[in-house]
Amino acid sequence: MKIEVYNEWDHVNKAEASGDGQVVLTWDGEYRKGDMIEFSGLEPESYYVVKVDAAIDPALVLIKKENVIFTVPFYEKKTSYNPLAFFGNRHYISIREAFDYEVSAYRNLALNPFDQHEVSGVYPHASANVETRGEAVFAARNAIDGCIATLSHGEWPYESWGINRQDDAEFTLDFGCEVDFDQIVLYTRADFPHDNWWTEATFTFSDGSTEVVHMDKKVAEPHVFHIERKGITWLKLGKLIKADDPSPFPALTQIEVYGTC
Numbered sequence: 001m002k003i004e005v006y007n008e009w010d011h012v013n014k015a016e017a018s019g020d021g022q023v024v025l026t027w028d029g030e031y032r033k034g035d036m037i038e039f040s041g042l043e044p045e046s047y048y049v050v051k052v053d054a055a056i057d058p059a060l061v062l063i064k065k066e067n068v069i070f071t072v073p074f075y076e077k078k079t080s081y082n083p084l085a086f087f088g089n090r091h092y093i094s095i096r097e098a099f100d101y102e103v104s105a106y107r108n109l110a111l112n113p114f115d116q117h118e119v120s121g122v123y124p125h126a127s128a129n130v131e132t133r134g135e136a137v138f139a140a141r142n143a144i145d146g147c148i149a150t151l152s153h154g155e156w157p158y159e160s161w162g163i164n165r166q167d168d169a170e171f172t173l174d175f176g177c178e179v180d181f182d183q184i185v186l187y188t189r190a191d192f193p194h195d196n197w198w199t200e201a202t203f204t205f206s207d208g209s210t211e212v213v214h215m216d217k218k219v220a221e222p223h224v225f226h227i228e229r230k231g232i233t234w235l236k237l238g239k240l241i242k243a244d245d246p247s248p249f250p251a252l253t254q255i256e257v258y259g260t261c
Contacts, residue, residue: 001018001019001020001021001022001023001039001040001041001042001095002016002017002018002023002038002039002040002041003016003017003018003023003025003037003038003039003093003094003095004016004037004038004040005025005027005035005036005037005038005091005093006035006036006038007032007034007035007036008034008035008036009034014027014029014035015027015029018041021096021097022094022095022096022097023094023095023096024092024093024094025091025092025093025094026090026091026092026093027090027091028089028090028091029089029091030088030089031072031074031086031087031091033074033075035071035072036069036070036071036072037052037069037070037072037093038067038068038069038070039067039068039069039070039095040066040067041066041067042063042065042066042067042068043066044063044064044065044066045062045063045064046062046063046097046098047060047061047062047063047097047098047102047103048060048061048063048095048096048097048098049061049094049095049096049097049098049102050094050095050114051092051093051094051095052070052093052114053085053086053091053092053093054084054085054091054092055081055082055084055085055086055087056081056082056085056113056114057113057146058094058113059111059112059113059114059115060098060102060103060107060111061112061114061122061123061124062122062123062124062175062176062177063121063122063123064121064122064123064176065121068119068121068122069119070114070116070119071116072086073086073136076135076136077136078136079135079136079137079154079155079156079159080136080137080139080141080142080145080155080156080159081156082156082157083156103261104260104261105260106258106259106260107258107259107260108256108257108258109124109175109179109181109257109258109259109260109261110124110126110144110173110255110256110257111124111144111146111256112124112125112126112141112144112145113144113145113146115141115144115145116141117136117139117140117141122176123174123175123176123177124144124173124174124175124176125173125174125176126140126141126143126144126161126171126172126173126174127140127171127172127174128140128161128163128169128170128171128172129166129168129169129170130163130164130166130169130170131161131162131164132162132163132164132251133162133164135162136159137153137154137155137156137158137159137160137162138159138160138161138162138164138251139159139161140161140171140172142159142160142161142253143160143161143171143252143253143254143255144173144254144255145159145254146254147159147253147254148187148222148253148254149253150187150188150189150190150191150220150253151190151191151220152191153189153191153194153195153249153251158189158191158253160189160251160252160253161251161252161253162249162251163240163250163251165248165249167240168238169238169240170236170237170238171236171237171238171252171255172234172235172236172237173234173235173236173237173255173257174233174234175232175233175234176233177233177261178231178232178233178261179231179232179233179257179259179260179261180229180230180231180232180259180260180261181227181228181229181232181257181258181259181260182226182227182228182258182259183224183225183226183227183256183257183258183259184203184213184224184225184227184255184256184257184258185222185223185224185225185254185255185256185257185258186201186213186215186222186223186225186237186252186254186255187222187223187252187253187254187255187256188215188223188250188251188252188253189250189251189252189253190218190219190220192218192247193246193247194247194249195247195249195250195251196242196243196245196247196248196249196250197215197218197242197243197245197250198215198240198241198242198243198250199214199215199216199241199242199243200212200213200214200215200239200240200241201213201215201237201238201239201240201241202237202238202239203227203235203236203237204235204236204238205229205232205234205235205236206232206233206234206235207229207231207232209229211225211227212239213225213227218243222256235257237252237255
């Protein structure tokens with residue numbers, strides 16, 4: 001396996017490291033706009049633990065291709081990340097093969113702080129049919145990055161999935177494989193009175209089944225639903241019913257899905 005850091009304009013390497021089973025790359029210098037972090041020599045359909053920056057939590061992910069490119073975010077695209085991420089003159093990146101016990105453990109199957117808006121082939125992956133004004137702080141990927149700060153909106157750590165006031169907004173979580181789960185947790189954004197909230201939503205699963213859930217309380221705490229399914233490859237969250245409140249701005253801070261692969 002190999003990790004390389006280079007700029008898309010000239011492809012001149014700033015740093016690289018390679019190894020078998022695990023690679024750690026540390027390098028001195030500043031990221032510039034256009035910089036890429038490439039993970040190559042991967043075994044498709046395998047699980048890896050990736051840490052793309054010292055200020056971002058490691059991600060246990062299923063990777064279905066031989067290489068993955070992570071575009072270092074700048075300007076508006078960086079607003080949904082910790083301000084310390086990709087900042088400064090010394091950087092730490094790592095990737096390793098996941099242990100079997102990590103993959104098979106009962107865990108949050110939705111969690112992926114390594115998820116990218118445009119990149120496919122890395123799972124879990126979040127997407128949506130609408131994201132408020134196309135801004136990074138309202139992208140679908142924010143709902144699986146592990147941040148559960150619900151009391152405000154906008155830049156990190158208050159990033160969320162925003163629906164741009166769209167009544168038919170729908171969020172999709174793709175697991176990339178069959179999973180079994182027994183609990184789904186929703187953290188709805190609670191920046192009251194700026195925010196509205198949903199009183200009802202519908203989960204649709206890859207097996208064709210659906211589940212209607214109710215969130216009658218105006219709270220900042222998580223909504224926990226005991227929903228059991230087996231052999232599910234994706235789920236959708238839609239048919240979102242807003243509360244009778246003057247605010248037009250409900251949003252999803254985080255979704256967690258607990259189960260096993």
